[in-house]
Amino acid sequence: MPLRETEAIVLRTYHLGEADKIVSLFTRQYGRLRAVATGAQRTRSRFGGVLEPLTYIRLWLFERENRDLLRMNSAELVESFFAIQGDFTVQLAAQYMAEAAERFLPEREVNERAFRLLLAALRGLKASGEVHRTLLYFDYWLLRLSGLLPELRWCAACGKPLNAQGASYDATPQGLFCCRRGKGKISAGGLGLTEKIRRLPLDAWLGSDEPRNAVFEARRLFEAWIASSAEGRLMTLEMLHEEAERE
Numbered sequence: 001m002p003l004r005e006t007e008a009i010v011l012r013t014y015h016l017g018e019a020d021k022i023v024s025l026f027t028r029q030y031g032r033l034r035a036v037a038t039g040a041q042r043t044r045s046r047f048g049g050v051l052e053p054l055t056y057i058r059l060w061l062f063e064r065e066n067r068d069l070l071r072m073n074s075a076e077l078v079e080s081f082f083a084i085q086g087d088f089t090v091q092l093a094a095q096y097m098a099e100a101a102e103r104f105l106p107e108r109e110v111n112e113r114a115f116r117l118l119l120a121a122l123r124g125l126k127a128s129g130e131v132h133r134t135l136l137y138f139d140y141w142l143l144r145l146s147g148l149l150p151e152l153r154w155c156a157a158c159g160k161p162l163n164a165q166g167a168s169y170d171a172t173p174q175g176l177f178c179c180r181r182g183k184g185k186i187s188a189g190g191l192g193l194t195e196k197i198r199r200l201p202l203d204a205w206l207g208s209d210e211p212r213n214a215v216f217e218a219r220r221l222f223e224a225w226i227a228s229s230a231e232g233r234l235m236t237l238e239m240l241h242e243e244a245e246r247e
Contacts, residue, residue: 010024013051035071094122104230117142160179165178166185
């Protein structure tokens with residue numbers, strides 16, 4: 001049972017008995033996995049508060065033969081995102097990104113670019129408090145890095161370039177349509193944001209000034225595709241949409 005060292009973002013924790021926890025992790029070197037943290041529920045646990053959800057840590061793991069769960073030997077804090085809990089919507093956005101990563105990304109499939117995306121998006125939320133543009137960037141790149149983002153420049157039905165009238169789409173990521181009606185619609189302004197997201201790093205994107213309606217339209221498109229491809233309902237996504245309707 002070799003000891004493995006890796007960086008990870010804590011996605012979620014589950015109680016295991018009276019003293020232990022199962023920790024859902026997205027690691028840089030090994031992808032998404034789960035590990036048992038022995039004694040993590042105890043008041044004087046050696047893990048302290050390091051295993052709180054949305055914490056960026058460095059940890060050491062044992063692979064246990066014929067077991068799906070790894071065993072966590074120790075962990076240390078690299079960066080905390082506790083400060084975002086002061087704003088409910090920002091905290092909810094961060095929880096959505098963690099839930100999407102847990103549901104959307106295959107277990108034990110290395111995807112360092114997706115790891116860097118999640119970390120950058122959490123840092124963007126922490127530094128700017130900007131929810132809509134951060135989530136749009138995260139949604140676009142999560143689909144793209146997972147190989148599920150369809151072509152956005154041409155109609156998936158007739159192959160013609162999408163024009164200034166915008167496009168429609170279905171819940172599943174089959175593409176965009178100009179010649180038939182889908183369940184959702186996105187304007188040309190919303191579509192135009194995708195090229196900027198593709199070219200710009202997150203910091204530059206967050207520094208730009210984009211129409212709120214176009215940003216939210218594009219978010220709805222990508223989040224519909226993420227929800228259809230994830231396993232089960234994304235509860236935090238539903239809560240985010242409810243919060244947006246109250247604004």
